Amino acid sequence: MASVLNDTSKNLMLDALAAVAVFVSAHDDDPGTDGSNELSGGSYVRKAITWNAAATHAVTASNTPALPIPASSTVAYIGLWSAESAGTYYGHADVTDEVFTGAGTYTVTSYTITATDA
Numbered sequence: 001m002a003s004v005l006n007d008t009s010k011n012l013m014l015d016a017l018a019a020v021a022v023f024v025s026a027h028d029d030d031p032g033t034d035g036s037n038e039l040s041g042g043s044y045v046r047k048a049i050t051w052n053a054a055a056t057h058a059v060t061a062s063n064t065p066a067l068p069i070p071a072s073s074t075v076a077y078i079g080l081w082s083a084e085s086a087g088t089y090y091g092h093a094d095v096t097d098e099v100f101t102g103a104g105t106y107t108v109t110s111y112t113i114t115a116t117d118a
Contacts, residue, residue: 002117010057010115017113018051018059020082021090024108026067027077035079035089042070042103046084049111061111071103078108 023046029037047065069075075098082088098106 004117005115007057011054011059014054014057014059014113014115015051017090018054020088021080022048022050023081023084023087024049024065024067024111025079025081026069026073026075026106027079027092028074029076031077031079031089031092033089035081035092037077038079039070039073039075041073043068044070046081047108048084049080049108057116058112058114061108064107064109066105066107069100069104069106071100073100074098075100075106078111 025035025046026039026044027037028039031037045068047067049065050062051059052062075095077092078095079092080090082090093111
């Protein structure tokens, strides 16, 4: 039996995720289910992300985290984590590849997570 959840249920789940998925990471290849392929080196560090309250079964970022990217790196995915280092990995978004020949900054200008029925 499959359930169909209403927006109230979906918003509740998204707000719970937003309360713990509070850092973003940059990855040069698919992070899979464990957050692999995260960039490292240089001044790279995960950055904090904040969220608006969920509405209409979606939650959107309320800030624009700026990740310091090491030279000779490509940003292909943005991941979600519970902590600045180590922590629990929650998932990722595929983004348009951005190649950095020199050190630079990748700014997450928007991030939306939606909940839909299977």
